[in-house]
Amino acid sequence: MSENYEEWLDFAKALAMKAGEMIVTARENSTFVRDYKMDHELVTSTDIAVDQYICSRIVENYPSHCILSEESSPHMDLGSIGDDVPVWVIDPIDGTVNFAHGHHHVAVSIGLYIGDQRILGVVNAPFLGECFWALKGSGAFCNGKPLAVSSAQELRNALVATGFPYQKTALTPIVERVSRILHHCQDVRRNGSAALDLCWVAAGRLDAYFESVKPWDMAAGALIAEEAGAKVGYYLSNASAWPDVVNGEGLLVSTPQLYADFLALIDVDL
Ligand code: 2AM
Ligand code: CA
Numbered sequence: 001m002s003e004n005y006e007e008w009l010d011f012a013k014a015l016a017m018k019a020g021e022m023i024v025t026a027r028e029n030s031t032f033v034r035d036y037k038m039d040h041e042l043v044t045s046t047d048i049a050v051d052q053y054i055c056s057r058i059v060e061n062y063p064s065h066c067i068l069s070e071e072s073s074p075h076m077d078l079g080s081i082g083d084d085v086p087v088w089v090i091d092p093i094d095g096t097v098n099f100a101h102g103h104h105h106v107a108v109s110i111g112l113y114i115g116d117q118r119i120l121g122v123v124n125a126p127f128l129g130e131c132f133w134a135l136k137g138s139g140a141f142c143n144g145k146p147l148a149v150s151s152a153q154e155l156r157n158a159l160v161a162t163g164f165p166y167q168k169t170a171l172t173p174i175v176e177r178v179s180r181i182l183h184h185c186q187d188v189r190r191n192g193s194a195a196l197d198l199c200w201v202a203a204g205r206l207d208a209y210f211e212s213v214k215p216w217d218m219a220a221g222a223l224i225a226e227e228a229g230a231k232v233g234y235y236l237s238n239a240s241a242w243p244d245v246v247n248g249e250g251l252l253v254s255t256p257q258l259y260a261d262f263l264a265l266i267d268v269d270l
Pocket of ligand 2: 070095096
């Protein structure tokens with residue numbers, strides 16, 4: 001393991017903690033304003049402020065690294081980046097709808113990959129007082145305690161999370177899959193933060209999670225789930241424009257025991 005990895009992880013944890021404080025303060029003082037990206041996707045002034053804080057600190061400390069960020073560089077051409085260049089993948093607020101509505105399921109997500117390897121992930125949930133992290137090959141943790149996926153063996157006992165896109169035209173096949181899950185599994189949760197759904201699979205609080213999400217929603221959480229023993233794969237085989245290491249399209253993450261059965265349940269032509 002590169003000795004830089006530990007240093008980068010500590011740096012990412014410090015950023016995520018400070019960003020978490022900014023988020024809590026903004027909501028306590030109601031000092032944020034709402035706006036809409038592409039007409040329908042909620043973004044607040046706190047998303048932008050936290051993004052600026054995180055990105056400026058990365059540029060300051062690691063000027064040779066690249067940044068893919070939901071708010072400031074979502075169209076970064078990842079194909080042109082060398083295989084040995086560290087790429088930070090940032091979602092300043094994952095769960096913006098929850099943030100704006102006064103819910104607690106909100107997280108800062110910071111991932112880092114090099115080439116085709118996920119190196120580290122930090123997901124801090126400031127209202128819940130939980131900071132999740134993982135380093136490739138070293139396990140996954142929540143507030144310092146090691147994480148492990150659940151031992152659920154059967155679909156009928158599985159608690160499953162998913163999410164619904166802002167794009168209403170994409171809803172029908174998801175609703176059909178949710179209906180199949182409701183018939184065969186214990187229940188469904190829609191918590192509103194993909195990063196936290198992945199961490200909750202890692203913590204054994206959820207048994208499976210599936211959704212189509214963007215790189216910044218999953219870069220950190222996918223490693224955290226993987227390091228806790230989850231299987232990370234796909235229920236859709238659509239060609240993606242994103243490199244595999246940050247491809248969240250048709251993402252399926254579950255305990256290894258449930259993966260094949262769960263995939264068979266939702267892998268239907270819709
Ligand atoms: P965001 O808060 O950064 O926008 C949950 O389904 C995940 O998808 C979240 O990580 C959220 O990220 C994003 N998302 C996409 N569509 C959403 C919607 N309609 N409501 C809430 N979150 C949505
Ligand atoms: Ca976001």
